[in-house]
Amino acid sequence: MSGLLKIGIVGCGAIGSSLAERILSDFRKEAELVGLYDIQIQNVYKLANRFNNMxxxxxxxxxxxxxxxxxxxxxxxxxxxxxxxxxLSLSxxxxxxSVGGIIEHYLELEALAKEKKAHIYIPSGAICGIDGLKATACGRIDSITLITKKPPSSFLGVPYVIKRKIRLDSLTEPTVIFEGDAFSAIRAFPQNINVCATLSIAGIGPYKxxxxIIADPTLKHNIHQIEIESDTGKIITYSENVIHPDNPKTSYLAVLSAVATLKGVFTAIKIGT
Ligand SMILES: NC(=O)c1ccc[n+]([C@@H]2O[C@H](COP(=O)([O-])OP(=O)(O)OC[C@H]3O[C@@H](n4cnc5c(N)ncnc54)[C@H](O)[C@@H]3O)[C@@H](O)[C@H]2O)c1
Structure with missing residues (x-):
């Protein structure tokens, strides 16, 4: 099997499981799934069992x-x-x-990757417009705003919501539950708002x-709207995302965006900025 890119997955939940499946079905000629690891070891056995490969x-x-x-x-x-x-330390x-987790350290990770001749891939995830943003970032960006709307169930168990006694089950209309900079949003909603970390890294950083964030009881999808104002003009993107069947916090587009990033590793033609 030499010549194939050896891929290991850490985290066998909604995204890890879907990606393992896609690697085995779509990238047989380019990659080999060599291992699965999860802190909950039963999740590893369950997934390996699904592929009949212990x-x-x-x-x-x-x-x-x-x-x-x-x-x-x-x-x-x-x-x-x-x-x-x-x-990265092991090259x-x-x-x-989980981009939110690296937001304070991405420059440090970038330096480590450079030193170790390794690469960091951050898929666009659940948002659209990273292509235009990357181009715009080569000029002058005046402002970036992300408006995220999700069904209230997406925010169940979030400490910020519990602390502020936000009664998600009694919301009858769209309600703004957070407004601020991306850094504070990531701190308050580490599992719900990775997209603002990705947006910050590609754009003007988490403080600007x-x-x-809006909890909307009328929604069945996750919605991300991005507005970018710059010296090249105005960009507005709107994505209405189907929720991953195994995790209401996760948009299915996040899985496909990782699949597309993998495709980009293997294809000779690179489309988009
Ligand atoms: N970049 C994006 O746009 C985007 C979109 C959606 C979700 N996410 C993020 O991707 C991550 C995975 O999402 P998911 O929907 O698969 O979540 P999930 O909860 O379904 O699965 C996560 C899995 O990781 C395991 N895990 C937790 N800590 C671990 C550790 N230290 N070592 C090994 N395994 C560990 C858990 O046991 C679980 O099986 C989350 O952090 C989520 O916030 C990113």
Whole structure:
């Protein structure tokens, strides 16, 4: 099987499981899924069992990294920085899904990747417009605003919501539950608002990027609207995303955006900025 990119997945939840499936079905000629690891070991066995391949079970993170050329992180914001540091330190590439977890350290990770001749991939995730934003960032950006609307169930268990006694189950109309900069949004909603971390890294950073979060009981989809004002004009993008069947906090587009990023690793033609 030499010549194939060896991919290991950390986090066997909604995104990790969907990506494992797509790697096995869509990238057979280019990549080999070499291992699965999760802090909840039963999730690893469940997923390996689904593929009828117990050789995929890996019992610790270091072993997974050592087996892989590329590690896909799909865990949670509290873990992504440590996983990224370990992976890059061993000169392996990493794809980061829990982008909120690295927002204060992405420059440090970039320097480590450079030193170790490794790469960091951050898919666009659940938003559209990163292409235009990257181009705009080569000029002057005046402002970036993200407006995220999700069904109230997406925010269940979020400490910020509990602390402020926001009664998600009694909302009858769209309600603004957060307004501020991207840095504060990530702190308050680490698992719900990775997109504003991605947007900040691609644009003007987490302190200048503005965020509004709305819990909307009439919604069945997650909505992300981005407004960028710059010396090239105005960009407005609107994405209405189907929710991942296994996790209401996650948009299915996030999975496909990781699949598209992987495709970009293998294809000779690179389309888009
Ligand atoms: N970039 C984006 O646009 C985007 C979009 C949606 C979700 N996300 C993020 O991607 C991550 C995965 O999302 P999901 O929907 O698959 O979540 P999920 O809760 O379905 O799965 C996460 C899995 O990671 C495991 N895990 C947690 N900590 C771990 C650790 N330290 N080591 C190993 N495994 C660990 C959990 O046991 C679970 O199985 C989350 O952080 C989520 O916020 C990013």
């Amino acid at each position: 050789k995929l079970v890996v019992l610790n993170l270091d072993d997974l990294i050592n087996k892989s050329d590329l590690v896909i992180e799909a865990t949670k914001a509290e873990s992504s920085l440590e996983i990224a540091k370990k992976t 392996r590439d990493i794809m980061i899904m 990027t503005k965020v509004k």
